[in-house]
Amino acid sequence: MKPYAQLPTDNPEEFMRTVGLSKEGFHVLNDKLTAYIATQKALNPLTMRGRKDTKLVLEDRLLLTLYYLRHYPTLINLGAIFDISESYCHKIYTRTARMIAKVEKLPNRKTLLEDSTTTLAIDVSEQPIERPVKNQKAYYSGKKRHTIKAQLVICVLTLTILSVVMGKGQQHDFLVFKNNRLLLHSGALLLADSGYQGIHKHHQNSTLPVKKKKGQPLSAEDKAHNKALAKRRIYIEHVNRRCKVFRIVKDVYRGKHKNYSLTWRLVAALVNLRYDGI
Structure with missing residues (x-):
């Protein structure tokens, strides 16, 4: 080099x-x-x-x-x-x-409490890790591998990453949200996927896709709602892709788990800098 x-x-x-x-x-x-x-x-x-x-x-x-x-x-x-x-x-x-x-820091967490008109999207990125020596069960994912999770919150308008918090592979996406007690302005619209069922109890102004019930097909209205929501949420998938250009949050993570939060905050800050018109 x-x-x-x-x-x-x-x-x-x-x-x-x-x-x-x-x-x-x-x-x-x-x-x-x-x-x-x-x-x-x-x-x-x-x-x-x-x-x-x-x-x-x-x-x-x-x-x-x-x-x-x-x-x-x-x-x-x-x-x-x-x-x-x-x-x-x-x-x-x-x-x-x-x-x-x-x-090079992410926006202060208070930023999420200040803007009542913003539209936010939330999603969890899951990354495989080497099999832990201790506490293997906590990291064992339903995908039959050991993983660690990072929950991202972005502004849909600017695609800026506003928050990154960590969770263990066994934790459900919604449990990661509850454990980290993310504070949002009550007027902010939060777009989430079906993994966040029950989020209305914590943030009323949330939008989720309608899940199909057993023996009850979705109506045309429900399908239209899900399609419209997917079009609005697609931006957080784009941001996830931007982050995973940095292979340290895409490949099998080999580092210490206590440093994973620092790694993701670094990558998120660099992604914000890279796409901030610089």
Whole structure:
């Protein structure tokens, strides 16, 4: 892998496919990290002394982190790509990822309480994981594999990801919603799928598809309602696809489960940045 300074700049599509962000988005994120590091040095000058990480400059550390999120290689392969050791590669990724989470955040949860006219869509993305050593039953999905879940809430108008919360594979989608106590403005319209039966008790202004009952076919009116709802909810499927361009939330997740929330918040923030006109 070439250092960032030597990457080709004449092919924006190739840069996007390699890094997961446009070159402009990369520079925006790099500038935010530079400002954050300068602020931390000013606030804590004594803690910044000692040995310096001179192997990779900030642009290369950011490139490494984005490349890992985008392609999800093993750390030993990632270290070989950037010509550094596996342990140093892990150190750089961990530090840079946590800095990105501080400078590129999702909207505050209070945002969901402020707008009464917005239309929101909610859905759960399920990802396979390696079989856990402990507490396997909690992660065992009905799809006969161990999984972990991420619940996304988006604004249908802007396709901005507003919230991401986690759940275990055995949990029902609606249970993930209830456990995380997502607060919404009472006037906001929430579009959900059939996995959220009962959500009206928690948010009255919700729309669900009509489920077919045994021996009772759906009426033409119910079919028209379901079709119209599917057309409005399709946008959250598009956002899910945008997120899964970053292979770390698509392939079998190999990391620690306690870091899964951070991983999804990183990916969601990067997707918002990528499609924010940058």
